[in-house]
Amino acid sequence: MPRARQPELTRAALLAAASTVLREQGASLSLDAVARAAGISKGGLLHHYPTRDALLRALGAALIDDFRQRLTTAHAAELAAHGPARGAWLRAYIALTFTPDEDGQALHAALAPLAGHPALLAGLSEAQAFLLTEPEHDGLPAGTAHAIRLACDGYWMGDLTGLPRLNDTQVHALRETLTAWTR
Template sequence: MARTRQPELTRAALLDAALAVLRDHGAALSLDAVARAAGVSKGGLLHHYPTRDALLRALGFALIDDFRHKLDAAHAAELAAHGPARGAWLRAYITLTFTPDQDGEALHAALAPLAGHPALLAGLSEAQAFLLTDAEADGVPPGTAHAIRLACDGYWMGDLTGLPRLNGTQAQALRETLTAWTR
């Protein structure tokens, strides 16, 4: 990576490198591997992210932000295709849940090591508070809206938690059922 006096660009490049390392090596991410992937010294990495947890936390925030942009785009596509009918946001959430995404897998890998650090997770939880408010604002009864979102989250996080994975037929049945609940 070329030297830059634009720290925000450097931090973005370091997060891109961390994402690439997570994709290749999972949660075994090391600061040395990230520095190598970014083409900087370990000291350069530590200047911006003084600990592995700080790097993973920043990556978690970046991936949440990226997910929110993808969700906004999927919601806009749902609105364009079907108008402002109730459940449009939840259908977009369902669509993203059942669409394979390497960044989602990277988010799992980034968040897993933070599970034992409630203070670090607190900020990430606050950054995702929109999931509650947007689900409730979608015109579906709140209990149904949260059941849909939590079912999607459980499906999405199954690999991280070691839950048995649904086969293709089972996943499609779940997706159809959740979609029907949005109407």
């Protein structure tokens, strides 16, 4: 009896393996390592993702989707706890920014190698367009909303750029200030 093909499951397994390999090896991940981690032949990987960039682009898109789902859940929790007060979406964004998360770290690692490839980043930029529209619909002045979101983005980008890390007291002060700006 021939084995049933389930390309969606195979792609999901490859993306999960790529995320794991990125966490372990950083941006130097190899297709061989991803195939090995997924228990799939390299030819099988190449059937679904013909290049390393295609795999990283797909991983970036999947992690963006996952982040957006977690953000939607955090926003719903914020609304449930405090009602539809202004700044609720941004408070959820702040909460996710300052909560350590392996998938967030994998997202950063997946996106970093693509920085020098504008064509590859274009699709990921479109997938993240909600980061421009959602803050503006959160009841705060647009400049304040974007300043909060960009401060959050700058906080986690520090890991990618080698900026000095804030100590715990500084992180707490930053989070409290950003949250206060949402009220």
